[in-house]
Amino acid sequence: MGEVSRFWRESVHRYRLVAHKCGNCQRTYFPPRDVCPICHRESVGKMKEVEMSGKGVIESFTVVHEVPSPFVRQRPYILAIVKLDEGPSLTAQIVDADPGEVEIGKRVSAVFRKIAQQGSAGIIQYGYKFILD
Amino acid sequence: MTELSDVYIVGAGETKFGELWERSLRELAVEAGLRAVENAGVYSRDVQVLYGSNSLAGIINGQENIGALLSDFSGIAENNIPAIRIEASTASGGAAVRQAYLAVKSGEYDLVMVGGVEKMTDVFGTELIDLTSSVLDREWEAFFGATPAALAAISARKYMADFNVEKDALAMMSVNDHANASKNPDAQYKNKITLEQALNSVAVAEPLNMMDCSPVGDGAAAVLVASENYVKKHKLEGVKILSSADAQDYLALHSRKSLYTLDSAKVASRKALEGAKIKIDDVSFAEIHDSYSIYGLMELEDLGFAQKGKAKDLVYEDIKLNGRIPINPSGGLKAKGNPLGATGVGQFVEAYRQLKGKAGERQVKDSKYAMLHNMGGTGSMSVVHIVGGE
Ligand SMILES: [Zn+2]
Numbered sequence: 001m002g003e004v005s006r007f008w009r010e011s012v013h014r015y016r017l018v019a020h021k022c023g024n025c026q027r028t029y030f031p032p033r034d035v036c037p038i039c040h041r042e043s044v045g046k047m048k049e050v051e052m053s054g055k056g057v058i059e060s061f062t063v064v065h066e067v068p069s070p071f072v073r074q075r076p077y078i079l080a081i082v083k084l085d086e087g088p089s090l091t092a093q094i095v096d097a098d099p100g101e102v103e104i105g106k107r108v109s110a111v112f113r114k115i116a117q118q119g120s121a122g123i124i125q126y127g128y129k130f131i132l133d
Numbered sequence: 134m135t136e137l138s139d140v141y142i143v144g145a146g147e148t149k150f151g152e153l154w155e156r157s158l159r160e161l162a163v164e165a166g167l168r169a170v171e172n173a174g175v176y177s178r179d180v181q182v183l184y185g186s187n188s189l190a191g192i193i194n195g196q197e198n199i200g201a202l203l204s205d206f207s208g209i210a211e212n213n214i215p216a217i218r219i220e221a222s223t224a225s226g227g228a229a230v231r232q233a234y235l236a237v238k239s240g241e242y243d244l245v246m247v248g249g250v251e252k253m254t255d256v257f258g259t260e261l262i263d264l265t266s267s268v269l270d271r272e273w274e275a276f277f278g279a280t281p282a283a284l285a286a287i288s289a290r291k292y293m294a295d296f297n298v299e300k301d302a303l304a305m306m307s308v309n310d311h312a313n314a315s316k317n318p319d320a321q322y323k324n325k326i327t328l329e330q331a332l333n334s335v336a337v338a339e340p341l342n343m344m345d346c347s348p349v350g351d352g353a354a355a356v357l358v359a360s361e362n363y364v365k366k367h368k369l370e371g372v373k374i375l376s377s378a379d380a381q382d383y384l385a386l387h388s389r390k391s392l393y394t395l396d397s398a399k400v401a402s403r404k405a406l407e408g409a410k411i412k413i414d415d416v417s418f419a420e421i422h423d424s425y426s427i428y429g430l431m432e433l434e435d436l437g438f439a440q441k442g443k444a445k446d447l448v449y450e451d452i453k454l455n456g457r458i459p460i461n462p463s464g465g466l467k468a469k470g471n472p473l474g475a476t477g478v479g480q481f482v483e484a485y486r487q488l489k490g491k492a493g494e495r496q497v498k499d500s501k502y503a504m505l506h507n508m509g510g511t512g513s514m515s516v517v518h519i520v521g522g523e
Contacts, residue, residue, distance in 0.1 A: 031273045031385075060294075060392055062286035063339040064278060068263035071278050079283050079338075081387050089387040091274045091284075099339070104294055115277060127277065 014127035017054050017110060019088060020047040028052075030088035054110030054128070056084040063099045070116035078102055082130055093129045107133040138360040140237045141371025142520070143244075144173020145485040147478075150352035150470030151321040158194055158252035159206045165353035165475075166207045166248050173357045173369065177209050180357070181242040183216035186229035186249035187474035192264050193256050203248055222268040223424065225249065226354070226477020227379070227507030227516030233358040234377040234518075243363040249478030250353035261349060268510045270385040282346055284386045284511045285425035286338035292393040292427060293340065296442030300340055304331035305448040306429035306460075307344045307467045313454055314464025316495035319479075321350050321470030344467075345426040352472035354479035372488045373523055375502070376408025379516040386511045393427075397515035398435040398506060405504070406437070409519035413437040417500035417521070418459040418487065420480040422508035424466045433460070436506055436517070459497045462487060477507030477516065488521045 012018060013032055021028045022036035023046030029036070030052065036043030061080035064071075071077065078094040080102070094102055095113065108130040115127045146168020148161050162185070170177050185203040190196045204216035221228035226249040233245040256264060266275040269284065292298060308331055314320035326344065334343040364371045380400035383389050390396065406413060413436075421436065423429035430444035438458055439447055452460035463469045463483035466476060484503040486492045505518045 031270075060287045060291035062283050062290060062341075063336070064280065064283045064286075065335075065339070066262060066280070066282060066337045067259060067278070068266050068275070068280055069259040070263065072259055074278070077278055079278050079287070081287055081392065091279050091385070091387050092277050104291065118276075125276070129277075 015112065017052040017128060018049050019052050019086065021050045022046060023048055028087045030084065030090055052084055052086045056082040056108055058094070058102065058104055058106050058108055059083050059089060060104055061094060061102055070118050074116070080130065082108055094132070095129045096131050101132060109133055136240060137238055138240055138362065140234050140374045141359050141361070141364050141369070142356050142374060142481060142485050143359045143364060143369045143371040144169045144175065144357040145355070145482040146172050147319055147354035147475070147482045148352050149319050150472055150475070150479070151350050152254050153351040154254060156351060158190060158196060158250055159202055161252060161351060161353035162203050162248050162250040163207050165250070165355040166246060169246070169355035169357050175244065175357060175367070177207060178212045179244055180209060180214055180246040181244055182236060183207070183209065183214060183246045183248065184229040184232050185216060185218045186225040186247065186478055187218055188220065188222055188225050188251060188268070189264060189473060190252065192267060193261070194252055203250070221514055221516070222509035223422070223473050224477060224507045224509035224514045224516050225474045226479065227505065227518065228477070230356065230358070230478060230481055230518065231377045231379055231516055234374050237358055237360045243360040245358045246355060247358060247478055248353065248355040249475040251472035251474040252351050253349050253472060254351055257349070274385050274387070280338065281511065282341060282425065283338040285427055286341045287386065288393050288431065289340055289427035292431065298442070298445050300332060301328060302445040302448050303345060303426040303430060304328055306423055306426040307331045309448070309452050310423065310461050310465035310467035310469070313462050313495055314468030316493065317464045317469055320464040320468055321348055322464070322468045341425060341427070347424045347466040347471035350470040350472045352470060352475045352479070354475045354482050356478060356481045356485065372485050372520055375519040375522050376405045377518050378404035378408060379514065380404070381514050382512055384510065384513045389512070393431050394441070395431055395435040395508070395512040395515065397512055398432055398508065398517070401515040401517040402436040402504070402506070405517040405519050409502070409522070411502055411519065416458065416502050416504045418462055418497045419504040419506065420461055420463060420465070420483055421506045422466060423461065424471055424508070426467070428508070429460070432506060436504065454495060454497065462492065462495050462497050480505040480507060481520070484520045
């Protein structure tokens with residue numbers, strides 16, 4: 001069914017933090033993309049998979065109280081934009097921390113966790129979250 | 134090659150915005166459309182094309198094929214008048230008016246109807262939050278628990294930290310919206326709020342609370358857009374659309390250059406001002422897409438009313454109805470309401486009324502040029518129009 005394949009498709013990138021690096025300008029993109037927004041046509045066929053370290057810095061964060069249905073059991077949770085050491089930023093939860101401990105600029109590392117129960121089928125999805133260093 | 138035409142709004146109408154449990158998607162749309170037709174003094178069968186603006190009917194109401202639905206129940210399917218839905222997330226309304234502008238300007242059509250509608254209250258609670266999160270990147274933002282409010286909050290925290298802005302400044306956007314909406318009979322909320330009330334409401338996504346967030350609501354808005362020839366032939370008194378511009382940015386907030394700079398708004402407003410041959414200081418008032426209070430501040434800056442980080446200098450006095458640059462005389466997204474597909478069209482309803490001097494208690498004095506800004510997602514798209522001038 002669609003819901004399952006939709007979330008399964010990207011699971012490799014989510015499980016191992018696999019980015020795409022442009023062979024033309026050497027910029028790294030996460031989430032992975034098939035066309036470099038800087039090099040356009042020159043990048044086609046030159047986007048190489050690279051695994052990232054999972055290390056980065058909190059750019060900003062929030063504590064989410066009004067949550068979407070797949071996240072009801074986690075309410076409230078900390079959501080952040082993390083800038084990875086390799087360059088790209090991503091959106092992920094910060095876990096195993098009190099909101100009071102979380103600050104802009106603190107270093108974090110990726111961990112592999114359950115993300116949510118998605119869709120009517122109640123499929124449990126896994127992916128990256130981050131913990132404070 | 135036909136000659137390019139000037140473009141006018143010749144009629145406008147809207148429903149009340151709010152939780153309209155007893156009204157359906159199609160009823161709301163038809164009511165707004167009929168009001169616009171009546172207001173313009175034209176006949177709906179004279180409309181040559183209908184652009185329907187809607188964001189989420191497919192997943193909220195289980196209804197796609199919105200163009201056909203609107204055409205059918207407004208009675209113009211009988212006349213085989215084409216009808217198309219324009220979807221650009223929460224910027225659908227502005228995007229639909231822009232399509233009408235282009236269609237009339239090109240000389241292809243003389244009279245175009247734009248109808249925006251959203252029926253949000255068919256779903257509620259955590260389910261609705263999940264559905265409205267579909268305007269984000271589902272696989273790389275919403276999948277991990279991001280919601281529109283959460284991402285606005287992430288922008289807000291970074292903005293407040295980098296520019297040393299207190300929460301008061303954000304709350305003042307909502308205070309201003311409510312003050313203006315108290316004078317707008319179509320508004321979802323007609324209660325004024327104090328700064329204290331704005332600051333002490335329940336947390337949604339810290340540092341944003343309920344009074345920083347536009348409400349869930351239903352509503353519809355419609356405008357009729359006509360060519361110069363049509364206006365002259367039928368002796369109508371239109372309000373000119375001087376310019377129209379749109380611009381895109383990355384879908385996901387984490388892919389943009391800055392967490393608090395709306396490049397789409399910057400580019401679209403610059404193009405719109407150039408197109409209208411006016412300067413930002415010439416703008417008499419603006420309707421801006423403050424779906425979250427922080428966006429109000431970011432937009433004041435990126436549309437050109439303030440330097441980056443300095444919107445806080447405008448929000449206490451200048452943006453008031455009688456201030457230097459009145460913002461959201463309608464009540465804005467926070468208090469007039471934000472029925473997604475109707476929101477951007479509703480901005481034109483307000484501008485039309487203001488520029489014709491028919492905005493009643495909330496009339497902006499001596500207004501000549503209005504800037505209208507409608508935004509998609511967390512800033513992935515902005516549509517900016519300049520209206521007025523004569
Ligand atoms: Zn490149």
